[in-house]
Amino acid sequence: MPAISITVNGVQKNLDVPADMPLLWALRDHLGLTGAKYGCGVGACGSCAVLLDGVAFRSCQIGVGDVGARKVITIEGLSPNGDHPLQKAWVEHDVSQCGYCQTGKIIEAAALLNRKPSPTDADIDQTFSTHICRCGTYQRIREAIHAAAKAAR
Numbered sequence: 001m002p003a004i005s006i007t008v009n010g011v012q013k014n015l016d017v018p019a020d021m022p023l024l025w026a027l028r029d030h031l032g033l034t035g036a037k038y039g040c041g042v043g044a045c046g047s048c049a050v051l052l053d054g055v056a057f058r059s060c061q062i063g064v065g066d067v068g069a070r071k072v073i074t075i076e077g078l079s080p081n082g083d084h085p086l087q088k089a090w091v092e093h094d095v096s097q098c099g100y101c102q103t104g105k106i107i108e109a110a111a112l113l114n115r116k117p118s119p120t121d122a123d124i125d126q127t128f129s130t131h132i133c134r135c136g137t138y139q140r141i142r143e144a145i146h147a148a149a150k151a152a153r
């Protein structure tokens with residue numbers, strides 16, 4: 001099996017896995033990065049989101065062999081000490097309930113702020129319209145994103 005090389009959180013990783021293995025599996029089972037969560041496996045919940053070149057991507061929906069040169073950032077690599085403005089805002093606004101889906105939410109929020117540094121409520125609602133949180137944290141996600149956007153200005 002040929003080694004597949006991907007860059008994750010700034011470090012090149014070589015994986016001896018099938019090219020069609022979902023990136024989520026490679027991250028969790030082969031690289032020990034368990035922040036991205038398996039929720040549905042069919043691209044419907046967003047719990048597995050990671051950044052590929054700064055864009056949120058559902059890691060259950062891409063084979064590790066298709067990542068190519070795109071840089072993968074997982075929640076573990078979003079900031080050195082968990083002090084990204086979004087992570088701080090998430091704590092300050094007590095966003096998480098069970099927490100299961102929240103790494104995907106923070107990654108999606110990071111991608112949103114990458115493309116829109118001052119998003120409106122409508123931007124946030126539209127972005128998260130395809131994310132599922134069984135605990136219903138949507139209102140606090142919105143507040144935390146506004147707070148993080150303000151802190152970053």
Ligand code: FES
Nearest residue numbers: 039040041043060
């Ligand atoms: S586990 Fe990937 S979108 Fe739900």
Ligand code: FES
Nearest residue numbers: 098099133134135
């Ligand atoms: S915080 Fe529990 S599912 Fe989202």
